[in-house]
Amino acid sequence: VRDESPVVKMANGGFLDATRWMDKVPPFASQRSVWHFHPLEFLEMLKPGGGKITLPMLRKIWTNSRKVSDEVLQQVADELNDNLERCHLNTEVRLYHFMAQVYQETGGNFSITENLNYAPTALPVYFSYYRRHPEEQELDGRTASHPANQENIANKAYGTRNGNHRPGDGWRYIGRGMKQLTGRDNYRKFTEYSSLTWGETINFEEQPDLVSDNIKYAVRSALFFWDDKNMYVQADKGYSLEASVAVTNIINSGLSMDDKKVRYDNLEDLLHKEIFQDVFD
Numbered sequence: 001v002r003d004e005s006p007v008v009k010m011a012n013g014g015f016l017d018a019t020r021w022m023d024k025v026p027p028f029a030s031q032r033s034v035w036h037f038h039p040l041e042f043l044e045m046l047k048p049g050g051g052k053i054t055l056p057m058l059r060k061i062w063t064n065s066r067k068v069s070d071e072v073l074q075q076v077a078d079e080l081n082d083n084l085e086r087c088h089l090n091t092e093v094r095l096y097h098f099m100a101q102v103y104q105e106t107g108g109n110f111s112i113t114e115n116l117n118y119a120p121t122a123l124p125v126y127f128s129y130y131r132r133h134p135e136e137q138e139l140d141g142r143t144a145s146h147p148a149n150q151e152n153i154a155n156k157a158y159g160t161r162n163g164n165h166r167p168g169d170g171w172r173y174i175g176r177g178m179k180q181l182t183g184r185d186n187y188r189k190f191t192e193y194s195s196l197t198w199g200e201t202i203n204f205e206e207q208p209d210l211v212s213d214n215i216k217y218a219v220r221s222a223l224f225f226w227d228d229k230n231m232y233v234q235a236d237k238g239y240s241l242e243a244s245v246a247v248t249n250i251i252n253s254g255l256s257m258d259d260k261k262v263r264y265d266n267l268e269d270l271l272h273k274e275i276f277q278d279v280f281d
Helices: 006-018 041-046 053-059 070-083 092-106 128-132 134-140 149-158 183-198 215-228 231-235 241-252 259-273
Strands: none
Touching: 006 259, 041 092, 053 070, 053 128, 092 215, 092 231, 092 241, 092 259, 128 149, 134 149, 183 215, 215 231, 231 241, 241 259
16 A cells, blocks of 8 residues: 555654654743743744755755756745745645645656647547547647647637636646646736735736746745645645645546556655755754
8 A cells, every 4th residue: 555655654653743742841840930821822832934945955856957957946945935934835744745746747857837749649638628529639739740739739628717718818828837827717816816925916817928937936826826725734634645635636636546646656755855854943
């Protein structure tokens, strides 16, 4: 059973140990005053604080410096560090789940614009439109005689999804950023979230390219999705396969179980490398 792997058992044990604190409280000294706190104030004092993600940590994930520079990864680290508390990414288990999902979206090359370079046979696997229109697979997919028509693919696959309703919306609002933010609705919600959270006046619905052209917004778009969808609630359940699948389902519940296990594999790999073990020390 995948959940019983040594890495996950060790991580789950550490997660549970980290939540124990009563046995560390020393006995009251008889001659000392005892202070009483309101329970809410006490819990506030226990709330996890910010951490420090470093460039070397991220380089263990995205290892190819020809595909993603130190400068870019440092910007990613800085933006994450500035928002760990603000966006509910403020514990180790949350950070591991977040990065496991981000890695699946960006891949090893840190691609922050969706790649729709599919062969004809792959199109019906990923998009229901091509299952309903098999005669268009060869027309739009990548073959020996022509490249994939990625604009056509986007408009057909996404044309009426996630708030897309105008001609060309599928292509205009393809996946961008570290979370591959997709669809007009999500770009509009990111605009609203950015205004409330960071005081930004940028309209990402009108300027969607900014989500991939500017690293700050590539990171923030992923933070928005994580926070807005309350993904941290599922992450707090631990490092199990079930917890990972629950996080993945928020992103795309329609993925096959094999695809969901790939994201769990990412989580296991990050845990095995102990990449973020020192972030919140």
